[in-house]
Amino acid sequence: MINRELIRVKIVQLTYAYYQNGNNNIDAAEKELVFSLSKAYDLYNYMLSLVVAVTKEARNYWQVMERKARREGAEWPSSRFADNRFALQLENNRMLNEFLESKKMSWDDHAEFVKKLYQRIMEAQFYKDYLTSKDDSYEADREIWRKIYKAFVKDNDELSDLLEDDSLYWNDDKEIVDTFVMKTIKRFDEKNGAKQPLLPEYDSEEDREFARKLFRAAILKADEFQRYMNEASRNWDFSRLAYMDVVLMQIAIAEMMTFPNIPVSVTINEFVDLAKLYSTPRSGGYINGMLDNIARNLIGSGRLMKTMPERDGDEQKE
DSSP states (O other), X not given: OBOHHHHHHHHHHHHHHHHHHTOOOHHHHHHHHHHHHHHHHHHHHHHHXXXXXXXXXXXXXXXXXXXXXXXXXXXXXXXXXXXXXXXXXXXXXXXXXXHHHXXXXXXXXXXXXXXXXXXXXXXXXXXXXXXXXXXXXXXXXXXHHHHHIIIIIXXXXXXXXXXXXXXXXXXXXXXXXXXXXXXXXXXXXXXGGGGOOOOOSBSOHHHHHHHHHHHHHHHHTHHHHHHHHHHHOTTSOGXXXXXXXXXXXXXXXXXXXXXXXXXXXXXXXXXXXXXXXXXXXXXXXXXXXXXXXXXXXXXXXXXXXXXXXXXXXXXXXX
């Protein structure tokens, strides 16, 4: 689940904090990076377990309505959502239950939020349509939860505040984690039962090493990388760049120099996108131009063994 996009985000945050805090303890900072990434995986499992918590609330509500219908001779309530096959499969999922048990995580302390969330779900027209639909399939059960997550969980200010209170890490992680939860919902297959695999913490050991190596290179070779920035900034007002821009370029250069299999264009695009999130409105353009100049300078001097497409006019200059 922890992919390179998330790793880059965490490294930007923690490299900036490393310099702001001034503690200069690279080992402690690396441990913080690993812990911060693990918290994102905690959140992934926690958000999946919200599906289970809401389903249990629906089950309690149905039991109350069943007793009322029995007592008053009223219309019998639909149990379709309480018996949702996708949610029940997730409730019994071995990986999820083992993880939640090991971390002692549950929604019990947020029972009021879960109740309010279910009330909002019940008011949605697509929920009402689901209860009366003739399509009584596992696929329909899974699809209603995809719609619910997208409509009520992805952009929920109350939930964001709640998660921030639970962990300082989670609010920054939620947008990326939401994409993985949605992907997991889509991948569930009824025939897998309780053995349905969830996303692993890391897709590969290579990604775990990518995080450590990139962070250490960005910090330990900072002076070298900032010298590369100065060499390539003759036509740029380097001194006026935001400090976050310098950090972003420092990490981008570390990635270019440390990982020979990652194309320069991929690295530049990733860090231009991060600049749009973490720095000034003009930073994306500055960083794009600066990194392009830096990479070409390093390739031209033989310090970077990668290739880049020729710029317009390069051939004419030759």
